Amino acid sequence: MSQTIAEKILAAKAGLERVKPGQIVDAYPDLVMSHTATWRSVSVMKKIGAKRLYDPNRLAIVLDHISPAKTEKYAADQQTSRNFAREYGIEKFYDVDAGIAHLVLMEHGHVKPGDLIVGTDSHCTIYGALGALGSGIGYTEVASVWVTGKLWMKVPTTIKLTLNGRFAAGVSAKDLMLYLIGTLGADGCGYKSVEFYGSALPQMSVSERMTMANLAMEMGSKCVFIPPDEKTSEWLLPRLKDPASYQPVFADPEAVYEQSIDIDLAKLTPMIACPHQVENTKPVAEVMGTRIDQAFLGSCANGKYEDLVVAADILAGRKIDPRVRLIVTPGSKEIMLEAMRTGVLATLIESGALVTNPGCGACAGDGGTMADGEVSLSTANRNFVGRMGSNKSSIYLSSPATLAASALKGAIADPREFLR
């Protein structure tokens, strides 16, 4: 019988010939990611008296959320994580200088097609951009996988999304995802796997695919899959320690999908998620002119090099509205270095941006805190009440292009007005 990618990978990681939706299996992930939450998993290990790890090579630790530490408590927790990594010889340990865990792990070749990856972050779905299955779990469960090597997983049903056509100028992967989340709802893909196909995919960059796989979490997806192709191998092969380990896995052509949805990218327009739910989306045209106090360009959704370039292209030679604070947080050290070398950072700074060190930054409430009544526009993936400070502030979400245009205007603006 034909299998979806979730069925295929979960069967392989559970040592089974085949599995079917609804079945519960004991799966052995290839990688267990923990970020700033690592100290909590360490405390669970202590509490249960476990001393040995199933396989230290399967652990990856990245201190990304509050980096560098801003209070003694954060410092102590990071120290716990650092000491644990040292004690157990965790080679895939990245300290506060590295950036956002998801991006760092992909950039360093720790994620490859066919892998099953779990971690202390809901946006683990992003690994689907490289043809791997990723899913978020809590810190106790991470400790459990550290010790036992496995976790129970229910085999999900799958939704097939087929993308055809090309984006119009000023429209991007972020607009596509906001459109989808708005249409399908915050639980439109609840408990389900999402596979992307279509004639539009070969033209989409790895960076765009990361945005798609990341945002798919906001419609409840358990995991995401974008079939690896030439773009994937070109990006990933030079990053893999063992290039021979690049062995893409694909769904069978006759696999059974619960639902199939076709999207024509050419019909999409710039989109905005309004406060306080990601599913509360509207075309930019409907909220144009809404005043903003802060604009945040960053996060695992849109803090990548290409995202910074899109914003810089619009901001080059222009000045942002003086009433707006534009905060730029590159997703990783690699991204920041590239943006430095190519002059993108200089362009952003000259336009009036404040550039911070790489990491989760304001998306995770690290800097850029909002006061009562303030409005933030953000390229991140969540606009929940109070996420960036006061519960009387509000957050809109957009693409990097819309964000740059809005920073110039001091109010939500249509990026197509500023394209050169």
Place this chain on the structure above:
Amino acid sequence: MQDKITGRIYKFGDNVNSDIIIAGRYLIYIDPVKLAEHAFEMLGEGFPARLRSFDILVAGRNFGCGSAREQASTAIQGLGIKAVVAASFARTFYRNAINDGLPIFECPAVYDAVAEGDELSIDLAAGLISHSGRDYEFPRIPESVAKILQLGGLANYLKSTLEAGAAPR
């Protein structure tokens, strides 16, 4: 875990996210009492204090969506809440609740039927939730997973398997 859970309910709507349940700035805690002091405070004045007089939370679709933070279920337990009944749960919250020993029940019909302050009775053995003389069936948690909940969470479960000598290699 008790065989029967009874008490007064507080009712939420759809898509209650884990940032609302416990804001990111409090993830420096893992202690239920400490977390409960700030649970749901994003909802404004009166929270979380007013939730302390209720025993069971009832919610609509996609309860606990968003962040995978386990402290969302820990904070709810810290408030003295004994169970959560929802039309549906976000998958990370569902797992975290089980791993945290917080009983959860998926039952859309109950959500439609109840109002704040109503009495609810959950019979785990019978698989029934009772409300004003009517019984509602809920789908049982798979047996292999229910064991985790019965032992009060994944840490206890793991401890018991380690002690039983089923130690991992």
